Structures are given as C-alpha cells and as structure tokens.
Amino acid sequence: MSALLEMRSITKTFPGVKALDEVNLTVKEGEIHALVGENGAGKSTLMKVLSGVYPAGSYDGEIHYDGQLAEFGDIADSERRGIIIIHQELALVPLLSIAENLFLGNELTKGGIIDWQGTFKRTEELLKKVGLSEAPTTLVDKLGVGKQQLVEIAKALSKEVRLLILDEPTAALSEADSQALLNLMLELKSHGVTSIIISHKLNEVRRVADSVTVIRDGTTVSTMDAKTQPITEDAIVRDMVGRDMAHRYPDRERRAGDMLLEVTDWNVWHSEHVERQVIKNAAFNVRAGEVVGIAGLMGSGRTELAMSLFGRSYGRNISGSVAIKGQPADVSSVPKAIDAGLAYVTEDRKSLGLILEETIQRNITLANLPGVSSGGILNENEETEVSEKYRNAMNIRTPSVFQKVMNLSGGNQQKVVLSKWLFAQPDVLILDEPTRGIDVGAKFEIYGIINDLSAQGKGVLMISSEMPELLGMCDRIYVMNEGALVGELTAEEASQERIMSLIVTE
Known part of the structure; x- marks a missing residue:
C-alpha cells in the first residue's frame, strides 16, 4: 500500500510549551492506523494540525496528502480533500433531526431552496451504511451516545470521506456499542476508507489497527506494523510510558477491617418515568481497607445506585437504610451525605x-x-x-x-x-468509572492512590465497565443486572466468565 498521508517533522509551539517536536506520521492508504500515547503526549494537537484547526503557517514541518504538499487554512480546506475528524466531544446539535445534522452547512438544495426529499433519501442511505434504522426526522437528543457516534460517521460519509480521524470514539460507549463501532471501522476499511483512531483502550487498538504509532512527550517514539511484527499491549505500554509495566495493577496487602458502610433494602424509582423501578432491594457492604467493585453492563443501574446513595442526587421514592461505622446515616441531601462520611467521584468529571x-x-x-x-x-x-x-x-x-x-x-x-x-x-469513597478516558500511565497512578486510601483504612466502592480493572483491583465484586445485585464474588472466585454468567443467567 502506498502512503496516503505523510506528516514530516511537525513542530508546534504554544507560549512556553513545545507541544510537538519533529513528529513524523505515515498512514498507508486503506489501513486503520492507531495513534496512542499518554494524555498530553500531543496526539490531539497533531490531528488538529492535520485537519486545519491549527492552519498552515502556525506550525513547522510539512504535510503530504495523496502525493501532494498540503497546506490547510481551516477545517473546510481539509474536509474538501476528504479528511474528516470526529472529536471525542461530539459536534451534533441535539434539538435538530438526524437529517439536519448530517447536512448542516452542507445542505442539499434545488434552486437555492433546501431539497428535503433528497435530503431524507440520502440520509436513509447513509444511516443504512452505518447500521442505523432510525427515521431521518428523529431528533438527535433521542439517541444514545453509541448511535450519536454512528450519526457522526454517517455525517463524515456524506462528505465523501477518504481519511477518517476518530478521537477516543469508544470512551463513553458500552461494550456492545464499542464492538459495533469497531466492526463499522473494519467495514469502512473494506470499502477503501482510511482511518486514524486515537484510543486508550489497547485491546481495541490491537483488534482493528494495521499499524500503531506511539507519541510520548510530543515526539514520535515508534511505529509498529502488524504485518511485520506482533503488536502487543506490553510493547505499546512500554513505548507510551518509557518503562516496562510488568504489573498493570499495583500490588497491595488485602486486609479488611471493621464494617464502614452497610446499605440494606435500597429501592429507587426513575426520576421521570415514575412507574419504572431502577434499583431493586439492593443490599451490600464495604469494610475499612476494602476495595469493593460493582460490575454490570451499561444500563444495569450502577451509576443510579451510586448517585441515589450520595444525597439522593438521582431518583425518586427512595427507600432503604444506610449505616456508616455501625450508626444510621442521614444521606438525604448532598451536604448531609458529605457530613456522614460519603464522597462520590462522578463518571462525568467535566x-x-x-x-x-x-x-x-x-x-x-x-x-x-x-x-x-x-x-x-x-x-x-x-x-x-x-x-x-x-x-x-x-x-x-x-x-x-x-x-x-x-x-x-x-x-x-x-x-x-x-x-x-x-x-x-470521607470514610467511604464511591468511584464511578475512575479511569475513564485516561491513559495507562495515569491509570497506574490512580490505582496507586486507591491502594493508598485502602491502606489508610478508607472504604472504596468502585464502579467500572472494564472487568480486568475490577479483577485487578477489588477484594470483592458485586454483580448488578437490571437494577438488582445478582451475585457477590471474592477476588479468588471472580473471573470475567463468572461475572458474565451471573449477568446472563439472572
């Protein structure tokens, strides 16, 4: 395969900071190329240079695209050449329809008037390509995040994309939606679309990527080609962080102490759909020095459980009892929950x-x-x-x-x-997806902090969609499905297979 894109000696400086230093990137036509590195390594900056967010003249180095020197003055310039970037923060207008979003700024017209019939027909064709069956008139805010990602890709296809750039496309997706998106990338590849994917999920990188380029501290460290060498997670991590990480999860001495948190008969109804019960008779506990996990699929009620406990931040008609250090605790408002010794680290930090x-x-x-x-x-x-x-x-x-x-x-x-x-x-910290959207080096530091907290006698309740993370960090794991806790496993008993079997058999 010939090179579709070559970025040569790209250097980008901000006041007092050199974000990119002589970075090189070569992407072959028709491949999926992964760009990985720690947060702040320069990945997004490099893609903003490529897409014209940082225009020609604001950086040093050269971009060669499709065999020609390319100098993009803005995003419209790069899009005209078929380079489309989908940012981690989706750029859709929630209160407009799918069709309106797909052709916003690129409207199909006849005689200066929007051709709605043609727009809807073309929208149906594009949605079919990305596996969506929704009507073109469906409002975007009625779609889940996974389907919104697919709408973004359909929007890219409407612009006759040749090089598709996806920045952390699965960061906020469920496992099923993530797999669907990766399958779509492979399908687009079979139709000749070249892709660059930025991701911290190395298992996904290994699944779809033909090549991987690692950037560290604003410089190119390595490029690996799956055709010439096996691409392993260990090799990627070593190049990302500049050291071997033989143990992805730091060791700690497991020592459970006195009971810190006890929750019994916890019931919560949906905030808007009053007839729908989202938490059903939940009962669990956390001891001093323990890290206790909650596993479950997206929509199982894990976040709803956490938020309802923390000052009734979610839900209505909440009932049940909470005890902290053996004493009844009033968690009926956020200030009272904090005073009682609870803290909640939300999954949506921004x-x-x-x-x-x-x-x-x-x-x-x-x-x-x-x-x-x-x-x-x-x-x-x-x-x-x-x-x-x-x-x-x-x-x-x-x-x-x-x-x-x-x-x-x-x-x-x-x-x-x-x-x-x-x-x-606090006495008990509820951590909801504590490592979502951060790189392996930062994850290791967060894991170390969690271990330090447990060593200090704090209790940690950890919600995570990454089962290896739960298995690597937790003393016990509760399994949640459709609002109910359906099982409890010790660290010795737990495995991905046992967790999934509890989810699908209950």
Whole structure:
C-alpha cells in the first residue's frame, strides 16, 4: 500500500510549551492506523494540525496528502480533500433531526431552496451504511451516545470521506456499542476508507489497527506494523510510558477491617418515568481497607445506585437504610451525605465533577470550604497551602495551582477530583468509572492512590465497565443486572466468565 498521508517533522509551539517536536506520521492508504500515547503526549494537537484547526503557517514541518504538499487554512480546506475528524466531544446539535445534522452547512438544495426529499433519501442511505434504522426526522437528543457516534460517521460519509480521524470514539460507549463501532471501522476499511483512531483502550487498538504509532512527550517514539511484527499491549505500554509495566495493577496487602458502610433494602424509582423501578432491594457492604467493585453492563443501574446513595442526587421514592461505622446515616441531601462520611467521584468529571473555568486551587477546596475558612470568610492563603499539598501528594502535573482545570489532561483532572473529595475527609469513597478516558500511565497512578486510601483504612466502592480493572483491583465484586445485585464474588472466585454468567443467567 502506498502512503496516503505523510506528516514530516511537525513542530508546534504554544507560549512556553513545545507541544510537538519533529513528529513524523505515515498512514498507508486503506489501513486503520492507531495513534496512542499518554494524555498530553500531543496526539490531539497533531490531528488538529492535520485537519486545519491549527492552519498552515502556525506550525513547522510539512504535510503530504495523496502525493501532494498540503497546506490547510481551516477545517473546510481539509474536509474538501476528504479528511474528516470526529472529536471525542461530539459536534451534533441535539434539538435538530438526524437529517439536519448530517447536512448542516452542507445542505442539499434545488434552486437555492433546501431539497428535503433528497435530503431524507440520502440520509436513509447513509444511516443504512452505518447500521442505523432510525427515521431521518428523529431528533438527535433521542439517541444514545453509541448511535450519536454512528450519526457522526454517517455525517463524515456524506462528505465523501477518504481519511477518517476518530478521537477516543469508544470512551463513553458500552461494550456492545464499542464492538459495533469497531466492526463499522473494519467495514469502512473494506470499502477503501482510511482511518486514524486515537484510543486508550489497547485491546481495541490491537483488534482493528494495521499499524500503531506511539507519541510520548510530543515526539514520535515508534511505529509498529502488524504485518511485520506482533503488536502487543506490553510493547505499546512500554513505548507510551518509557518503562516496562510488568504489573498493570499495583500490588497491595488485602486486609479488611471493621464494617464502614452497610446499605440494606435500597429501592429507587426513575426520576421521570415514575412507574419504572431502577434499583431493586439492593443490599451490600464495604469494610475499612476494602476495595469493593460493582460490575454490570451499561444500563444495569450502577451509576443510579451510586448517585441515589450520595444525597439522593438521582431518583425518586427512595427507600432503604444506610449505616456508616455501625450508626444510621442521614444521606438525604448532598451536604448531609458529605457530613456522614460519603464522597462520590462522578463518571462525568467535566460536567459534574469539576468547574472547568475555575482554578485547580478552587476546585480542590470546593467540597470542604469550611476547612479553609474562618468565621465564614475564605482564607486564600490557607486555600493555596491545601491545594499545593494535594498537588504534590497526587502528582498533579501543572506549573501552578492557579491554572484553570480545563487546561489539564484527563488524568490530571481526575486527580483534582480525587483531591477535592479527599480534602472533605470521607470514610467511604464511591468511584464511578475512575479511569475513564485516561491513559495507562495515569491509570497506574490512580490505582496507586486507591491502594493508598485502602491502606489508610478508607472504604472504596468502585464502579467500572472494564472487568480486568475490577479483577485487578477489588477484594470483592458485586454483580448488578437490571437494577438488582445478582451475585457477590471474592477476588479468588471472580473471573470475567463468572461475572458474565451471573449477568446472563439472572
């Protein structure tokens, strides 16, 4: 296969930071090429250079596309050449229909008037290609995230895509939706579409990628070709983090202490559909020093369980009892849940866990402002001292605690969320997808923090869609299906097969 794309010696500098330093990338026509690296390695910056977000003249180096020197002034320039990028944050308009989204800014017209009949017909053809049966008039906000991803790909196909760039396409998808998306990538490949996929999920990379390029600290480290050498996760991880990681999950001494959290007969009904019960008679416990997992498919009720416990942040007609350290606990509001010793690290850190426009300092102290106040007046010096303490303890990579959180990588944002709740001094931390969207190096650091918490006698309740993560980290695992806890497994008993068998047989 000949090269469709060559990026040669790409260097991109921001004030005080060299984001890309002589990066090289070659993508062959008709292949799926994976671009991997830790958060902040420069992957997205490189793709923004390619797609014209950073126009020609704002970087050094050359882009050769389809055998010609290419200089893109904006995204429209690259799209005209068939280069389409789908960002992790989807660019759909929720209150417009699928058809309107597919052709927004690229409308089909007759005599200067939108040709709706032609638009709907073409939309049906595109949706069929990506495996969707929805009507063209369906509003996008009625679709799940997995189907919205497919609409984005249909939109790319409407622009006669030759090179499709997908940035973390499965980060927010269920296992079934992820597999459907990967199958679609392979199907597009069979029709001649070349793809670049940015992903932290190395098992998915190995499944679909013909080649893998690793970027570390803004430089190209290696490129692996599946045709000439086996591409292993260990090899990718070693190049990503610059060291061997023989143990993906850090060792710790398992030692369960006194009972910390007991939940019995917990029932929750849906916030809007009042007849639908989402949590059914849940009962579980967490001991001091334990990491307890909750496994289950997307939609099984794991997040609803966590949010309803934490100050009734979700649901209605909630009933059941909660005890912390053997005493009845009032968790009927978020402040009361915090006072009782609970903390909840949400799966959606950008929308619910952080104030992105605020500084690291302000975010860290947000859940415990009395801890940095006197007489109701905030002590900014003490606030700075506390945030510096957590910056060092959690290894938050930032030049200053006065930096806005929106400028941090995903892994560092997650450390800020954890710092916020640790400063609230909880007894039990509920961690909902604590490593979603972060790289293997940052994951290892988060795992180390979880182990440190358990060593301090904290109780950790960990929800994760990644079963290897649960198996590698947890002392016990509860299995959830359709709102009910259907089984409990010790670390010795647990396996992916046993977890799945509990899900499908109950």
